[in-house]
Amino acid sequence: MRKVYRGKDIEVSFDLDLCIHVAECLRGLPGAFDLNRRPWVLPDMAAADEVAEVVRLCPSGALLYRRLDGEPQEEHEGSTTVTPMRNGPLLVEGKVEVRREDGSIELLPRATLCRCGESQHKPFCDNQHIKVGFRAPGIPYRLHLSPVRPRLDQPISKAEDPRRN
Ligand code: SF4
Ligand code: FES
Numbered sequence: 056m057r058k059v060y061r062g063k064d065i066e067v068s069f070d071l072d073l074c075i076h077v078a079e080c081l082r083g084l085p086g087a088f089d090l091n092r093r094p095w096v097l098p099d100m101a102a103a104d105e106v107a108e109v110v111r112l113c114p115s116g117a118l119l120y121r122r123l124d125g126e127p128q129e130e131h132e133g134s135t136t137v138t139p140m141r142n143g144p145l146l147v148e149g150k151v152e153v154r155r156e157d158g159s160i161e162l163l164p165r166a167t168l169c170r171c172g173e174s175q176h177k178p179f180c181d182n183q184h185i186k187v188g189f190r191a192p193g194i195p196y197r198l199h200l201s202p203v204r205p206r207l208d209q210p211i212s213k214a215e216d217p218r219r220n
Contacts, residue, residue, distance in 0.1 A: 056070065057070040057161075058070075060094055060096035060097065060098055061098070062097070062098030062123070063099055063124075064098075064099075064122070064123055065098050065103040065106050065107060065121070065122055065123060066098065066120065066121045066123055067087075067096050067098050067106060067110060067119070068118070068119050068120075069118055069218070070116075070117050071117065071213060071218055071219060072179065072181075072213075073115045073116050073117040073166070073167075074115055074117035074203070074216075074218075075114065075117075075143075075144065075167050075181075076182060076201075076203045076204045076210070076211060077114065077196070077198070077199070077204070078203055079109065079112040079113055079114070080112075080113060080118055081202070082199065082201070083108075083109035083112060084100075084101050084105060084106065086101055087100040087106055087109070088109075090202050090203075090218065095218055098120075103122065103124055104126075106120065107122070107126075110129075111129060111165075114140075114146055114165055115165065115166065115167040115179070116151070116163035116164065116165045116166045119164070129164050131148060131149045131150065133149075134149060135148065135151070136148050136149060138193070138194055139170065139193030139194065140167070140193045140194055140196055141191070141192060141193040141196065142184065142189055142190050142191060142193070143167075143170075143171075143180065143184050143193065143196075144167040144169055144171075145168045145169075145170050146166075146167055146194075147165065147166045147167075147168060149164070150162065150164070151163040151164070151166045166179065168180060169181070169183075169184075170184075170189075170191065171183065171187060171189035171191075173186070173187050173189070181210065182210030182211075185208065185209060186209060186210055203216060203217070203218070
């Protein structure tokens with residue numbers, strides 16, 4: 056379920072079900088993304104360009120933005136690409152059309168899709184690959200401990216995630 060956080064120049068939305076907890080948001084702009092505050096996303100705490108830049112670093116599509124100030128919306132040039140992340144999901148960048156059972160359609164510019172087979176939220180990764188020790192080649196990415204990734208060997212559950220409400 057996507058929640059919307061509206062600012063003056065930019066609107067940010069967040070879907071916890073898609074998040075893979077790499078905390079680019081918390082590290083990138085701690086003023087705009089602050090777990091100790093409600094709402095945890097306040098887009099006006101930074102310049103709209105900075106917010107957009109950090110949202111684009113979110114690999115999973117959990118965070119999206121919509122510019123309200125007339126500046127260009129996120130666009131992907133060229134074809135849609137699929138890149139395996141080492142020991143983890145497939146990173147898709149481009150145009151991802153998600154058709155849900157209830158008939159709704161969501162367009163994502165980025166997504167991380169399960170390739171270990173263990174996700175409880177397929178086709179999206181939900182970090183179960185960490186629990187099962189999935190190993191497969193792919194592009195390296197650094198894992199940082201954070202309040203949404205308190206341990207390296209276990210995924211955080213949705214119930215434990217400080218952003219669930
Ligand atoms: S995947 Fe989750 S933790 Fe990582 S940047 Fe996106 S919203 Fe933040
Ligand atoms: S690759 Fe992450 S849950 Fe399967």
